[in-house]
Amino acid sequence: MVGVLASPELYTFIGGEPPTLEALRERYARLAVGHSPDGLQEWVNWIARRAQDGVAVGTVQATVCDGDGDRDGDGRAEVAWVVGAEFQGRGYAVEAASALVAWLRERGVADIRAHIHPGHAASARVAERIGLAPTGELDDEGERIWRAHGAPEHVVDVVDVVDVDEDSERTEKTR
Numbered sequence: 001m002v003g004v005l006a007s008p009e010l011y012t013f014i015g016g017e018p019p020t021l022e023a024l025r026e027r028y029a030r031l032a033v034g035h036s037p038d039g040l041q042e043w044v045n046w047i048a049r050r051a052q053d054g055v056a057v058g059t060v061q062a063t064v065c066d067g068d069g070d071r072d073g074d075g076r077a078e079v080a081w082v083v084g085a086e087f088q089g090r091g092y093a094v095e096a097a098s099a100l101v102a103w104l105r106e107r108g109v110a111d112i113r114a115h116i117h118p119g120h121a122a123s124a125r126v127a128e129r130i131g132l133a134p135t136g137e138l139d140d141e142g143e144r145i146w147r148a149h150g151a152p153e154h155v156v157d158v159v160d161v162v163d164v165d166e167d168s169e170r171t172e173k174t175r
Helices: 021-032 092-106 121-129
Strands: 041-049 056-066 075-083 111-116 133-138 144-149
Touching: 021 041, 041 092, 056 092, 075 092, 092 111, 092 121, 111 121, 121 133
Parallel strands: 075 111
Antiparallel strands: 041 056, 056 075, 111 144, 133 144
16 A cells, blocks of 8 residues: 555645555554544545456545434444545546445445545545535635535445456455
8 A cells, every 4th residue: 555655646635745664554553443542433444456456546434433422323424535646537436435435324324524625626526426515614624524414316336345447447345
Protein backbone atom coordinates (compact mmCIF):
# COMPACT_ATOMS: atom_id res chain seq x y z
CA MET A 1 0.00 0.00 0.00
CA VAL A 2 2.96 2.33 0.43
CA GLY A 3 3.27 2.54 -3.37
CA VAL A 4 -0.46 3.11 -3.87
CA LEU A 5 -0.44 5.93 -1.31
CA ALA A 6 2.92 7.41 -2.42
CA SER A 7 1.75 10.22 -4.70
CA PRO A 8 1.78 13.62 -2.96
CA GLU A 9 -1.20 14.70 -5.09
CA LEU A 10 -3.41 12.30 -3.08
CA TYR A 11 -3.02 14.63 -0.08
CA THR A 12 -3.98 17.87 -1.83
CA PHE A 13 -7.47 17.88 -0.34
CA ILE A 14 -7.10 15.63 2.70
CA GLY A 15 -3.82 16.96 4.05
CA GLY A 16 -0.88 14.98 5.29
CA GLU A 17 1.80 13.32 3.25
CA PRO A 18 2.59 9.91 1.81
CA PRO A 19 3.18 7.40 4.61
CA THR A 20 6.41 5.56 5.18
CA LEU A 21 6.31 1.78 5.43
CA GLU A 22 6.80 2.00 9.20
CA ALA A 23 4.01 4.58 9.61
CA LEU A 24 1.64 2.51 7.50
CA ARG A 25 2.40 -0.63 9.51
CA GLU A 26 1.70 1.25 12.75
CA ARG A 27 -1.56 2.65 11.35
CA TYR A 28 -2.75 -0.74 10.13
CA ALA A 29 -1.86 -2.35 13.46
CA ARG A 30 -4.07 0.21 15.24
CA LEU A 31 -6.91 -0.25 12.74
CA ALA A 32 -6.72 -4.06 12.77
CA VAL A 33 -8.19 -3.99 16.28
CA GLY A 34 -11.45 -3.07 14.55
CA HIS A 35 -12.72 -0.55 17.08
CA SER A 36 -11.85 2.60 18.97
CA PRO A 37 -10.20 2.27 22.41
CA ASP A 38 -13.51 3.08 24.12
CA GLY A 39 -15.39 0.56 21.96
CA LEU A 40 -17.92 3.13 20.73
CA GLN A 41 -16.71 3.09 17.14
CA GLU A 42 -16.26 0.15 14.80
CA TRP A 43 -13.49 0.58 12.22
CA VAL A 44 -14.01 -1.01 8.82
CA ASN A 45 -11.02 -0.84 6.46
CA TRP A 46 -10.78 -2.60 3.11
CA ILE A 47 -8.14 -2.68 0.43
CA ALA A 48 -9.54 -2.57 -3.11
CA ARG A 49 -7.69 -4.93 -5.46
CA ARG A 50 -7.95 -5.66 -9.17
CA ALA A 51 -9.28 -9.16 -9.71
CA GLN A 52 -7.08 -10.10 -12.66
CA ASP A 53 -3.77 -9.54 -10.87
CA GLY A 54 -4.50 -8.77 -7.21
CA VAL A 55 -2.83 -5.37 -7.42
CA ALA A 56 -4.02 -3.01 -4.70
CA VAL A 57 -5.62 0.11 -6.21
CA GLY A 58 -6.85 1.90 -3.09
CA THR A 59 -8.77 1.71 0.15
CA VAL A 60 -12.24 2.37 1.52
CA GLN A 61 -13.05 2.81 5.15
CA ALA A 62 -15.93 3.45 7.49
CA THR A 63 -16.13 4.55 11.08
CA VAL A 64 -19.39 3.14 12.40
CA CYS A 65 -21.01 4.31 15.60
CA ASP A 66 -24.36 4.55 17.25
CA GLY A 67 -25.95 7.74 15.96
CA ASP A 68 -26.20 9.45 19.32
CA GLY A 69 -23.90 7.41 21.52
CA ASP A 70 -26.63 5.69 23.53
CA ARG A 71 -26.13 2.27 21.89
CA ASP A 72 -29.78 2.00 20.78
CA GLY A 73 -28.92 0.83 17.29
CA ASP A 74 -29.46 3.99 15.25
CA GLY A 75 -26.16 3.50 13.44
CA ARG A 76 -24.19 6.11 11.58
CA ALA A 77 -21.13 5.63 9.40
CA GLU A 78 -18.54 8.08 8.16
CA VAL A 79 -17.10 6.71 4.92
CA ALA A 80 -13.97 7.62 2.97
CA TRP A 81 -12.04 6.34 -0.03
CA VAL A 82 -8.69 6.84 -1.69
CA VAL A 83 -7.50 5.42 -5.00
CA GLY A 84 -3.86 5.56 -6.02
CA ALA A 85 -3.08 8.27 -8.57
CA GLU A 86 -2.17 5.78 -11.30
CA PHE A 87 -5.54 4.00 -10.88
CA GLN A 88 -7.84 7.02 -10.80
CA GLY A 89 -10.53 7.67 -13.39
CA ARG A 90 -11.37 3.98 -13.91
CA GLY A 91 -14.38 3.68 -11.59
CA TYR A 92 -12.55 1.88 -8.79
CA ALA A 93 -13.57 4.37 -6.11
CA VAL A 94 -17.25 4.12 -7.04
CA GLU A 95 -17.18 0.31 -7.05
CA ALA A 96 -15.29 -0.01 -3.79
CA ALA A 97 -17.34 2.67 -2.00
CA SER A 98 -20.58 1.13 -3.34
CA ALA A 99 -19.55 -2.25 -1.95
CA LEU A 100 -18.81 -0.66 1.42
CA VAL A 101 -22.15 1.19 1.50
CA ALA A 102 -24.03 -2.00 0.59
CA TRP A 103 -22.18 -3.89 3.35
CA LEU A 104 -23.08 -1.15 5.87
CA ARG A 105 -26.74 -1.18 4.79
CA GLU A 106 -26.87 -4.97 5.21
CA ARG A 107 -25.84 -4.39 8.81
CA GLY A 108 -28.56 -1.81 9.43
CA VAL A 109 -26.57 1.40 9.15
CA ALA A 110 -29.09 4.01 8.04
CA ASP A 111 -27.12 7.26 8.19
CA ILE A 112 -24.07 7.29 5.90
CA ARG A 113 -21.88 10.37 5.59
CA ALA A 114 -18.70 11.54 3.91
CA HIS A 115 -16.66 14.69 4.49
CA ILE A 116 -15.43 16.09 1.17
CA HIS A 117 -13.31 19.17 0.48
CA PRO A 118 -15.45 21.64 -1.53
CA GLY A 119 -12.82 21.71 -4.28
CA HIS A 120 -12.51 17.95 -4.70
CA ALA A 121 -14.75 17.38 -7.72
CA ALA A 122 -13.71 13.74 -8.24
CA SER A 123 -14.71 12.75 -4.69
CA ALA A 124 -17.95 14.69 -5.05
CA ARG A 125 -18.77 12.61 -8.15
CA VAL A 126 -18.01 9.40 -6.25
CA ALA A 127 -20.27 10.53 -3.41
CA GLU A 128 -23.12 11.25 -5.82
CA ARG A 129 -22.70 7.89 -7.53
CA ILE A 130 -22.94 6.01 -4.21
CA GLY A 131 -26.12 7.83 -3.18
CA LEU A 132 -24.86 10.69 -1.03
CA ALA A 133 -25.98 14.29 -1.41
CA PRO A 134 -24.27 17.46 -0.21
CA THR A 135 -25.70 19.15 2.83
CA GLY A 136 -25.34 22.78 3.79
CA GLU A 137 -23.10 21.70 6.66
CA LEU A 138 -19.34 22.10 6.86
CA ASP A 139 -17.20 20.28 9.40
CA ASP A 140 -14.54 21.95 11.56
CA GLU A 141 -11.98 21.59 8.76
CA GLY A 142 -14.19 23.25 6.16
CA GLU A 143 -15.18 20.04 4.39
CA ARG A 144 -18.75 19.69 3.15
CA ILE A 145 -20.74 16.90 4.75
CA TRP A 146 -22.44 14.60 2.25
CA ARG A 147 -25.20 12.38 3.54
CA ALA A 148 -27.64 9.59 2.73
CA HIS A 149 -30.46 8.24 4.86
CA GLY A 150 -32.17 4.89 4.42
CA ALA A 151 -31.44 2.89 1.30
CA PRO A 152 -31.13 5.12 -1.76
CA GLU A 153 -32.53 3.49 -4.88
CA HIS A 154 -29.57 4.40 -7.09
CA VAL A 155 -26.80 2.87 -4.97
CA VAL A 156 -25.09 0.12 -6.94
CA ASP A 157 -26.31 -3.29 -5.78
CA VAL A 158 -23.29 -5.49 -5.07
CA VAL A 159 -22.63 -9.01 -3.93
CA ASP A 160 -20.38 -10.08 -1.07
CA VAL A 161 -17.22 -10.14 -3.15
CA VAL A 162 -16.90 -7.69 -5.99
CA ASP A 163 -13.99 -8.06 -8.41
CA VAL A 164 -12.05 -5.28 -10.09
CA ASP A 165 -11.03 -5.89 -13.61
CA GLU A 166 -10.03 -3.45 -16.29
CA ASP A 167 -13.12 -4.18 -18.39
CA SER A 168 -15.93 -4.10 -15.87
CA GLU A 169 -14.11 -1.92 -13.32
CA ARG A 170 -15.48 -3.81 -10.36
CA THR A 171 -13.67 -4.06 -7.06
CA GLU A 172 -12.72 -6.94 -4.78
CA LYS A 173 -13.26 -6.01 -1.18
CA THR A 174 -11.04 -7.46 1.52
CA ARG A 175 -11.08 -6.99 5.21
